Amino acid sequence: MENFLFYNPTKIIFGKGTIKNITREIKRYGKKPLFVYGSGSIKKTGLYDKIVKVLNENTIDFIEHSGVKSNPRLKHTKEGIKKARENNCDLILAVGGGSVIDEGKTIAAGVLYDGDVWDFFTGKGNIKKALPLLTVLTLAATGSEMNAGCVITKEETQQKFSAHSPHLFPKTSILDPENTMSVSKEYTAYGVIDALSHVFEGYFSTKTDTAFITDEICEGICRTLIKSMVILQQEPLNYDARANIMWSATLALNSLQKLGYKNFEFINHAIEHSLSAIYDIPHGAGLSIIIPGYLKFNAQKGNFKRIARFGKNVLNIKGADEKIIAKETIEKLKTWFSQIGAPTTLSEVNIPEKDIPKIAEHSMELINLWGMSYAKRSVEEILKLSK
Amino acid sequence: MENFLFYNPTKIIFGKGTIKNITREIKRYGKKPLFVYGSGSIKKTGLYDKIVKVLNENTIDFIEHSGVKSNPRLKHTKEGIKKARENNCDLILAVGGGSVIDEGKTIAAGVLYDGDVWDFFTGKGNIKKALPLLTVLTLAATGSEMNAGCVITKEETQQKFSAHSPHLFPKTSILDPENTMSVSKEYTAYGVIDALSHVFEGYFSTKTDTAFITDEICEGICRTLIKSMVILQQEPLNYDARANIMWSATLALNSLQKLGYKNFEFINHAIEHSLSAIYDIPHGAGLSIIIPGYLKFNAQKGNFKRIARFGKNVLNIKGADEKIIAKETIEKLKTWFSQIGAPTTLSEVNIPEKDIPKIAEHSMELINLWGMSYAKRSVEEILKLSK
Numbered sequence: 001m002e003n004f005l006f007y008n009p010t011k012i013i014f015g016k017g018t019i020k021n022i023t024r025e026i027k028r029y030g031k032k033p034l035f036v037y038g039s040g041s042i043k044k045t046g047l048y049d050k051i052v053k054v055l056n057e058n059t060i061d062f063i064e065h066s067g068v069k070s071n072p073r074l075k076h077t078k079e080g081i082k083k084a085r086e087n088n089c090d091l092i093l094a095v096g097g098g099s100v101i102d103e104g105k106t107i108a109a110g111v112l113y114d115g116d117v118w119d120f121f122t123g124k125g126n127i128k129k130a131l132p133l134l135t136v137l138t139l140a141a142t143g144s145e146m147n148a149g150c151v152i153t154k155e156e157t158q159q160k161f162s163a164h165s166p167h168l169f170p171k172t173s174i175l176d177p178e179n180t181m182s183v184s185k186e187y188t189a190y191g192v193i194d195a196l197s198h199v200f201e202g203y204f205s206t207k208t209d210t211a212f213i214t215d216e217i218c219e220g221i222c223r224t225l226i227k228s229m230v231i232l233q234q235e236p237l238n239y240d241a242r243a244n245i246m247w248s249a250t251l252a253l254n255s256l257q258k259l260g261y262k263n264f265e266f267i268n269h270a271i272e273h274s275l276s277a278i279y280d281i282p283h284g285a286g287l288s289i290i291i292p293g294y295l296k297f298n299a300q301k302g303n304f305k306r307i308a309r310f311g312k313n314v315l316n317i318k319g320a321d322e323k324i325i326a327k328e329t330i331e332k333l334k335t336w337f338s339q340i341g342a343p344t345t346l347s348e349v350n351i352p353e354k355d356i357p358k359i360a361e362h363s364m365e366l367i368n369l370w371g372m373s374y375a376k377r378s379v380e381e382i383l384k385l386s387k
Numbered sequence: 388m389e390n391f392l393f394y395n396p397t398k399i400i401f402g403k404g405t406i407k408n409i410t411r412e413i414k415r416y417g418k419k420p421l422f423v424y425g426s427g428s429i430k431k432t433g434l435y436d437k438i439v440k441v442l443n444e445n446t447i448d449f450i451e452h453s454g455v456k457s458n459p460r461l462k463h464t465k466e467g468i469k470k471a472r473e474n475n476c477d478l479i480l481a482v483g484g485g486s487v488i489d490e491g492k493t494i495a496a497g498v499l500y501d502g503d504v505w506d507f508f509t510g511k512g513n514i515k516k517a518l519p520l521l522t523v524l525t526l527a528a529t530g531s532e533m534n535a536g537c538v539i540t541k542e543e544t545q546q547k548f549s550a551h552s553p554h555l556f557p558k559t560s561i562l563d564p565e566n567t568m569s570v571s572k573e574y575t576a577y578g579v580i581d582a583l584s585h586v587f588e589g590y591f592s593t594k595t596d597t598a599f600i601t602d603e604i605c606e607g608i609c610r611t612l613i614k615s616m617v618i619l620q621q622e623p624l625n626y627d628a629r630a631n632i633m634w635s636a637t638l639a640l641n642s643l644q645k646l647g648y649k650n651f652e653f654i655n656h657a658i659e660h661s662l663s664a665i666y667d668i669p670h671g672a673g674l675s676i677i678i679p680g681y682l683k684f685n686a687q688k689g690n691f692k693r694i695a696r697f698g699k700n701v702l703n704i705k706g707a708d709e710k711i712i713a714k715e716t717i718e719k720l721k722t723w724f725s726q727i728g729a730p731t732t733l734s735e736v737n738i739p740e741k742d743i744p745k746i747a748e749h750s751m752e753l754i755n756l757w758g759m760s761y762a763k764r765s766v767e768e769i770l771k772l773s774k
Binding site for chain 2: 001002003004005006007008009010011012013014015016017018177210211212213216217219220221223224227228239240243244247248251259260
């Protein structure tokens, strides 16, 4: 088991009706929140009204910053920073999915930074402070509600980069599974695949088998995500399935899923970020395309033992030959991704094979920035196995 | 899945050689630690010298408070409070197992409290602040290194009570599995049983089966503890087994193990605290006696489903009849406790059957204080099944 550091101070308030805690949490950390949200789905579901009502009742002044897109944009983020400064906002309230929270994090750090906020994403600047951030999660997927990272896309250069700092941990995240009830079947599936992928990155790239407890946690998260998604296929409003997906997705990227592993590559994400930056497809859709190709690439290279282990322990595949089990595991996973409505090939989302060199080239920027040892040739191979 | 709140800000520095971080952590939180430790095992292992050396090299002044016993005593704790006050200590450095950390926590809170520190344990006083606490763990068992509770024994009244407050979270805990290498086979087993018991309390008392992910985490922790203990039986110095036990024991009582459960009884502990308070036996030994009786009591009452589930998922027991599986589970667990050197009956530790009413009477105090709905008659039944 490798040495590790674990620190995660985010307070999670989980369950039905927990939105009522929002004013207490706001008052604990500031006076005037910048209320960050997306394109209006929280208005359709009534969550927006609920929050505004409770803020008004408690005479909490706030400034709205709406219109955050999935794969949130640098330009829009900078508008948020400007708005927060002009209005003297002293905390950020992000209500939405991972994109909204990531933009909220970037604004929280950007407000207190004199330089260009993009510096944090290219490694030119370090986050040394940030405004307090509260989140209300409406989509189970990215884990951003309980971690210290965020991802922003710079439109002009099609760069989808990430920043990290302990200052980015939300102070409090309110996770009410009922706020995910209105998420479509398709986006619920993308969220589950995103959460699975966060576990996969460490689980399949570790070079040792000695972190027994972390393997157990990883497999437990995956079994729960799959089991709950199967329930939702029949009963989209099943509360317990929604709740288990929500908490599992949070645990899938709050660091517990990689403690004690040797090596932690984020290669599926490095490649996928290029797909969603260039073609603006949903992150989960991009991942469901890349993951089977990535696993095939590994199996071909002889790294099939952990794939077989996953197949046995999570997908209940029987057999004695690990190579065969690994092959079946990849097929079964890919088939399941299709069944729940996610694309599993580049062609399904109209990305032509001829673009592969361009995507690989693009991916190398992030691979280098994140310090991974993947050659462009290997990325092209993974993409070819995903075509 | 029930609503929950999760908050755990303790920073964990885990692995070989991590003691070197101690001065940086001390300097972050204060100037003059009260260095709390036990009866001298850290002197035998060389850990004491290592810490003193690094403190001296960094000219960190410190005051020693040694002699903490297992089942730590109120009187000794009060001496620590006095010493910390007289010497203007501004943080606590607890180096040892759960007892040392618990006494450290109590001192941390007691120093800043005008009243009698025992008030925190009887519910007469609330902990509103505490000195910062750093821990260096030398025994995997109680989970105190990453939670907000502590247990102290008042000798005169034989009361072994607990206190809880978010102010009691250690700021930083250093977990180096090598510091547990010298722990005897017997105490390693007690530690594993203590950790298992922390999982059991929630896992077997929840009234619902809807927290899938928490069930997975619980079962994963238990499988890891058992698997690692089996390795240690053959190779007591196996680093990875020690490491997995250490991190699993921490996870077994940092709240993750009960999130979303309906009902969380701590009945094994309520009864065991009476045993170790009256007879001064090791906590893990008391638990290995009570747990089989508690499980038999549950099975007899018809609550055998979750016991059977545990048997199937953790102990790999096959079969179709849940009642039979539950029975086999209890027997297998009890046999295993014996195999690893723990007592499984009251008579083994020379507690006579005639004492059962007295022990039950004594347990009722804690049962009432913790707000559990157990009648004295039920406690007596559990004790009779443990005789």
